[in-house]
Amino acid sequence: MEDPTRFLRERAEIEILENEEDWVSSAWRFSEDGSIEVDLDITIHGRVYAGRMTYPGTFPNSPPYISPRDKSERWSNHQYGPGGPLCLEWRPDNWQPGITGADMVRSAHKLLSTEQHPELPHTVPSAHRLTAGQGLRGSSRRFVATAAGLANLLSLPLPSQTRLKTATIYSSGAVVMFLVSVADAHDVLQVVSDIPGGITTSSQLFSIPGEGLIFRSETADLRPQIDSADALIQVLTDAGFATDDIIVQEAGRYQARSIILLGKELSSLQVFSISPGDKLELKMQKVVWPSCSDIRLSDESQKLATIRVGIVGLGSVGSKVAVSLARSGIRRFLLVDDDYLASGNTVRHELSWANVGTHKALAVSDALSLVAADVKVDTSTARLAGQESAASAAAALKDLSNCDLLIDATANPEVFLLLAALAKQFRTPLCWGEIFAGGYGGMIARARPGRDPNPLAVRDAYHNYLATLPPAPQKNAAGYDGDEEEPLVAYDSDVGFVAAALTRLALDTALCRDPSDFPYSVYLLAMRREWIFEAPFDTRPIEVQGGGWEHNENAVGDADRIAALEILLKMDKGRAPC
Structure with a gap:
């Protein structure tokens, strides 16, 4: 017993109540779990209400409660079901430690005397408002x-x-x-x-x-x-x-x-x-019922429904980004990943054991189908930048070229080269991110046509900046959920931190905000004090300069253009009619 003085006070107050009133008698006892209880016989209008007051382990910081000893009895409209505790004047929402168990007994007597009067019963107005969730508990x-x-x-x-x-x-x-x-x-x-x-x-x-x-x-x-x-x-x-x-x-x-x-x-x-x-x-x-107080997305976010986002890599980062984008208003997706969800991936992945053994792209597509009514998802299990059917890889790249925004969540440099070339050719903005092995930080970056250097220039500027810093304690984690050389040791919250930042960057890019919430092309993000980071959430923006998005028109002469066109026309004439 942590507070014997309070225990003695409670016993004294109950004893005073019994001496003052003839409608109550009490007997102190221990419950099976060791809680202190008081058996009460409360006489009201000729009926004896056999009740029990229980002091919770958190008393006096939370109130004791009074309920029937017979768990089938329903005494009052102000009761949490048959056998449940009475809802009295003092509840968890207005409780004060100075109130005693004797005060609770008086409150119970007052409630039952009013409701159960044999000649003039009255309805006691409720000061307690149930939440919608509480109202559903019995249904x-x-x-x-x-x-x-x-x-x-x-x-x-x-x-x-x-x-x-x-x-x-x-x-x-x-x-x-x-x-x-x-x-x-x-x-x-x-x-x-x-x-x-x-x-x-x-x-x-x-x-x-x-x-x-x-x-x-x-x-x-x-x-x-x-x-x-x-x-x-x-x-x-x-x-x-x-x-x-x-x-x-x-x-x-x-x-x-x-x-x-x-x-x-x-x-x-x-x-x-x-x-x-x-x-x-x-x-x-x-x-x-639908709630009138549901949080609505901003008018700005309505634009997102028309934007098609291609995400390559549906591992721990990509899966979180995809679901978050759908919750934010993105409705059209292309998901590309050849990998399946392994049991070990579930420690950081947006999916769960319900999807283990399933291709990540297909499983994330299934998850997105539960986020909003009008989500449309295309998927590809082709492997980019690897041993794959040339036709399958080409089809995936062609489909990616029809997206309005590309996101590389693979941390694979070969995939990045392909997406960077695709982004530059079709003038499509590209966002990407990395988790640093060990989970101490990460990086997010983007390249937008006409506003940032091209993706390769941004990447090169990032690596040039890293070369000016002390060596990182652990190398970047490539292929978070695949066959990385060194396993990524990071909590789900670490990955979620970088994924949330990458999602915000992607939304800002998709909406073409001007001015942008992100004035820099690259950001280093800290989860803890390590390497160059001085504290958790330390953010280091990187100034980036480099080549633009223009094609080198001088590389192709007029003679070459004419020669190529003549060959194409001959090929077209030679096609068999449909």
């Missing part, structure tokens, strides 16, 4: 109402009966239903626009497709009490609807159905599901 079956889904429902005429399709995901502690499509006036199913495609297609989710019906009627505004399938059928029949397609049996088993009732107002929305099986069961879904 394992939930229906997620999205803004676009609600708009689809409200667009249906009154009265009407319409087909729908759902996707139900079984996850820890909850069975969550999503409305994925609603039939229009021509009975053609229309996709709900703000549901990510991965809800129905992702290999990471146990998603079950479902069918059902939406009934719009003013009867729903009355929110009739529906606690069984028979009650549902009766309500719909009284409203004039046909109900033949609701309860369907095949081979003696009831078929799953989702039923939505909606009147004029959204507040009338009720969602039910009929479970498949031998027994007819109707279950109500708790509606999870």
Whole structure:
């Protein structure tokens, strides 16, 4: 016992209360886990409430709580479920250490005396506001109402009966239903626009497709009490609807159905599901409403939806950058990586054991399909700058040339040379980054046509700058998740730090901000005090000068141009007609 003085005070205050009032008696005890408890018999209006007050180990910095000794009893509307503690005047949100257990007992008596008065019972107003999450804790079956889904429902005429399709995901502690499509006036199913495609297609989710019906009627505004399938059928029949397609049996088993009732107002929305099986069961879904306080992306970020980003290397850095860009508003991706996710990669990778053995490009594409509704991802498992089919590598490079921004997340100098040449040829901005082996720092860089030197010039300036510094304690880590000569020793947070900085640099580049948030082309970033870094988060910008993006027009003479054109024309004439 850390505070025997407080313990003695608590006992004295309870004893004073018993001497002053005839409605309470107490007995002190230890719980099975060693906590101090007080068994209370509180007499109110002729009834004895057998309760127990528990002092948590954090008392007096958090309040004791009073609950029924019989865990099946529900005493009050201000109680956290049957057998749960009472919600009294003093709670974790307004608790002060000077309040005693005796004060809590008085508060419990006051609450129950008011609510349980045999002649003049009163509702005690609640000063406690539950969060949305607290309100969901007792509901394992939930229906997620999205803004676009609600708009689809409200667009249906009154009265009407319409087909729908759902996707139900079984996850820890909850069975969550999503409305994925609603039939229009021509009975053609229309996709709900703000549901990510991965809800129905992702290999990471146990998603079950479902069918059902939406009934719009003013009867729903009355929110009739529906606690069984028979009650549902009766309500719909009284409203004039046909109900033949609701309860369907095949081979003696009831078929799953989702039923939505909606009147004029959204507040009338009720969602039910009929479970498949031998027994007819109707279950109500708790509606999870879209939040009015959701953080929205800036107007500037809306431009990102039209930009196609090519990311080469979906290892620890590239995977984090891809997901972060999608959350920021990028909707079009080309992902290139020939490698698969190994079990050892999971210590720093954005993906998990659910994707081990899967090609990284395909697995990250699957992850992006769950980030936003309109993400479009192309993938390639071709290996650039390695032993690969020339046709496959050429196809990947051609596809990369159609991107608006390139990101090299490989830390592979051969890949960088290819991307640098591609960027210069097609005047495409290029961003890249590195993690320093040992996890003490990293580097981010970019080259933008017309604003920075070309990528090779930026790289050369960076290496020239490094040559002026003391030797680094460990060499740069190449191929973070591949066959590097020296394993990268770094925490996920270290990689995430550099990946987040590279993402910010890429967003600034994609948006063509002027003035830019990043006035330099190269930055050295510190995670701890080491090498040239004096402290964590020490940032060293590098001034870069070098060659531009212009092609050397003098290298090709007019005679060569004419000769090449003549040969191409002859080749074209010799082609077989289609």
